[in-house]
Amino acid sequence: MKILVAALGLAGVLVGTPTGVTPTAGDQAVVTTHSGPVRGTVTDMVRTFQGVPYAAPPVGPLRWTAPRPAASWTATRDATLPGAACAQPPGLPVGRPSTEEDCLFLNVTTPRNARKVPVMVWMHGGDLAYGAGDIYGAARLAARGDVVVVTVNYRLGAFGFLAHPALGDGNYGLQDQQAALRWVRANAGAFGGDPRNVTLFGESAGGFSTCSHLASPASAGLFDRVIIQSAPCAADIAVPRAEGEARGTALATSVGCTDPATVAACLRGKATTALLDFPAPRPTIGGALLPLGASEALRTGTFNRVPVLIGVNHDEERLMVAGAELFPGAHPLTREEYPERVRATFGADADRVLATYPLGAQDSPGQRLATILTDHNWSVPALDTDKLLARHVPTYAYEFAERDNPWFAGAPSPSFPVGAAHVSELAYLFDATYAEPLTPAQRHFGDEMIGHWSRFAHTGTADWPRFTGQQGYVRSLASTGPHRADFARDHRYDFWTCLDR
Incomplete structure (x- = not known):
């Protein structure tokens, strides 16, 4: 992937009762979510709401912890611009250079007069190290497909996939995706979507993430069908927990965090820029979130059984x-x-x-x-x-x-x-x-x-x-x-x- 960078020269919330959230009367640009009202952009065909927080900022002591619920607000929040991309190095054209860790935002594009239409939740690719939801404009898909489209930011690189004995199994990016799916179940109705008809779809790293959600017991009930693009689950990219922790230990050592008693605090104290070059981030197998890799889960039939479109x-x-x-x-x-x-x-x-x-x-x-x-x-x-x-x-x-x-x-x-x-x-x-x-x-x-x-x-x-x-x-x-x-x-x-x- 880094060869491609230079070559091209281009620079969780709890599930709520869906019927508890309803579209705001009178103003199509304003929707009231469980956390508070948001004001987006309205065109002839779609309404778009960008930079909506679905979880609390995973910063400071919350770095390398499970996503927490987003804080509520009362004044109408501006949702006309995307939120910050998650921290990632420069390079891939499918990425966006960033040093921001306050990045757990999603974007909603809905047909202008949607009424209980299917919801499609997009997990972007980028080798689990690059990308952002807003790179993928969804107006055509929403309008022509008569679907609500949600594109998601999730933690990348070391911030999303650093496994270490002092921190846990490292699947924080996957936990972010689960939090976004719970947000969709709770809030889709406010945007004219059907919270009981959710398609999870993704490409490349986003597709392999979707494979992981098929395999994860913690993802059961969060989606109703999946589309997997350029991510054959049998070629599972997840690694055993021991391998993931070895990678995490090597990174900790490289930045001077070697004392077992203080390594977690040491890593949390490091600047974002010191942790951007974590090589080949991968989910880890063996914890509660991913007890089996996707390939083994499919082989044994122990996966979340929903219809699949795959190619x-x-x-x-x-x-x-x-x-x-x-x-x-x-x-x-x-x-x-x-x-x-x-x-x-x-x-x-x-x-x-x-x-x-x-x-x-x-x-x-x-x-x-x-x-x-x-x-x-x-x-x-x-x-x-x-x-x-x-x-x-x-x-x-x-x-x-x-x-x-x-x-x-x-x-x-x-x-x-x-x-x-x-x-x-x-x-x-x-x-x-x-x-x-x-x-x-x-x-x-x-x-x-x-x-x-x-x-x-x-x-x-x-x-x-x-x-x-x-x-x-x-x-x-x-x-x-x-x-x-x-x-x-x-x-x-x-x-x-x-x-x-």
Whole structure:
């Protein structure tokens, strides 16, 4: 992810009784939540309320504690601007540099005259280290889909995922997400939403967070369906608690907090900037919040059973390979380097991989490497995840396969087409602040994408058959028209499953 940063050059509340909160009469810009009234922005199509606190600021002695209820207010609170992004380093275009820890805010976008419509709660991606809810403008999704959309900030990096024997299991970011979901159950009715029809959805790190909520007993009852984008639960990113605590101990040591008797106070006394570079933040498995990882929970059937819409992008890894070649001082992968990279990644299995993915005379080495990594890292675990879910819940599988997609605004282009790379689908669902604007044709396709997502939120079903059995239906989503993807063959599923045995 940090390669991509430089390459692109771009800089809990308790559940209340939903009927206890009602829309404020007379002024559509004002809504009364359980904590107090907020004034947002009204357009012809939607009402938007930004920077609404859903939990108390996790600062000072509340750093690395479970989220507490937000303080109430009586005067109408301005909700026309987003709240601060959670602390994160500069870099990713899907992020926002910040040193602010008072950041537990959410944003609500609702159709102007909504009456008990479904609610969709978005958890952003960004490797659990970058991102903010307001990066994902939800006006099109709310208006066209007739849904209330809630986008959420949650603690990132060390502030959200530092596990340490003196602090706990480190899943504070996931606890923030649970607090936001409880806020939605309590307050959705005030915005014209149906608090008993909540779809949790997320992409990449937000999608893997959604996998964790499927696995977490503490998340039971907080949502009614899920959409998981580019986050196959079978490729679980969570780590055992011992590994998480080892990472946390290493960070504590690096900032001079080594005395077991004072390490918690020492860490809480450190400046925000001293803790921003926590590497590869991950949820930890083994505590009360996440007793099992998502992969094991699905395998054993011990997860929160709700309908699932789930998929990956056809060319996920082209984004990562493109980032590597655009890094300052780097260059596109050469034909000589291609086998070296494959051998470095797959070791003793490299010859079989190279034989299965030969580099043709006209092939781009970078694009070919991305195909290998997409199949191994994303497509195979995606199909495994579909099979595990389909044993227990209605499961609708898709592959985003659109070829011509918005790139990052102002960023250079790589040496090969990026196709349906990681994050490519987001510009069709949201007005993503980092992406190039949609063309008219792309906007039309975006309307189709919004239709698929919102239909699932309304009904718990998709426009295509459920995934069942070993050769379940996977819908290809592209502007060329709907059809069944030949997913297993296209991504060499049999080769990889045999190789990994």
